[in-house]
């Protein structure tokens with residue numbers, strides 16, 4: 001799997017090693033600003049021979065070729081990505097490099113080396129924005145709004161084309177917004193928790209009424225594993241948490257949990273091309289994969305806030321190392 005030093009990838013490695021018995025998991029990660037080896041503290045010790053780290057850029061064809069020559073992988077699960085929408089607005093090239101070229105290098109090498117399955121981890125953002133009604137299904141048109149979501153949509157189409165052209169066993173999963181431990185503190189929930197803990201203003205885009213469908217990262221990991229083993233090649237599976245909420249309400253829940261005043265909220269100029277609402281219809285994945293989200297959003301959010309409160313030793317060095325959040 002790739003991108004295992006990031007937020008979802010590191011949760012996925014723990015999840016698959018704890019709940020399943022893969023012979024081994026090789027984690028390919030370039031350790032960008034979002035990649036943090038501390039996300040996997042204890043994993044090498046606990047799962048020794050079953051876990052291996054390979055520091056490489058997925059777009060480096062020579063390194064990926066060498067790795068796949070050395071191993072006979074059953075599957076590639078591609079989490080590696082540039083993942084932050086704001087950064088894609090400022091510097092789209094990195095997003096094309098990793099999300100499009102990186103995915104194409106993985107697909108091509110997986111095909112040439114006879115890797116059986118390829119799971120491309122994607123996002124509901126490829127569908128664009130919803131009005132007040134309706135939900136995204138797997139049949140919704142791709143209408144990405146940002147360079148991030150456009151690069152993910154490009155990667156999805158490349159992956160699905162490998163199914164049609166080469167009969168590669170490709171599966172695409174599209175998930176809504178994740179929350180949980182080890183999320184880099186530039187994303188909404190950890191950013192707001194840390195700012196609130198430090199009594200700093202909490203910057204909320206526009207009117208704060210943009211709606212996201214929150215899913216606990218463990219529910220996403222369970223969905224990816226179901227898609228990996230039970231998914232039908234060439235299919236797309238949507239995962240959502242059935243927990244729609246406006247950003248402003250999420251921020252207020254965080255402030256309430258931390259006993260801080262709502263006066264810390266500071267409305268700032270809206271993000272360019274900011275999608276108004278996402279909502280996922282995951283009934284196809286539930287029916288076909290026997291998967292469903294198990295976490296209640298309010299309880300999961302409280303546990304996540306507590307995790308950030310209790311793990312300052314994890315996020316403090318990140319803020320110092322990256323110089324921003």
Ligand SMILES: NC(=O)c1ccc[n+]([C@@H]2O[C@H](COP(=O)([O-])OP(=O)(O)OC[C@H]3O[C@@H](n4cnc5c(N)ncnc54)[C@H](O)[C@@H]3O)[C@@H](O)[C@H]2O)c1
Pocket residue numbers: 002003004005006007008009028029030031032033034035036056057058059078079080081082083084097098102121122123124152174175176177178179184
């Ligand atoms: N976070 C969400 O809410 C969410 C929702 C739906 C889908 N996704 C998708 O899930 C995946 C993981 O997201 P995340 O939030 O964990 O991201 P993240 O930014 O926390 O982690 C990305 C990881 O990929 C690595 N990486 C980046 N470029 C690389 C490259 N060229 N080669 C190798 N490794 C590279 C980074 O070092 C990092 O460890 C992404 O594909 C993202 O599009 C995320």
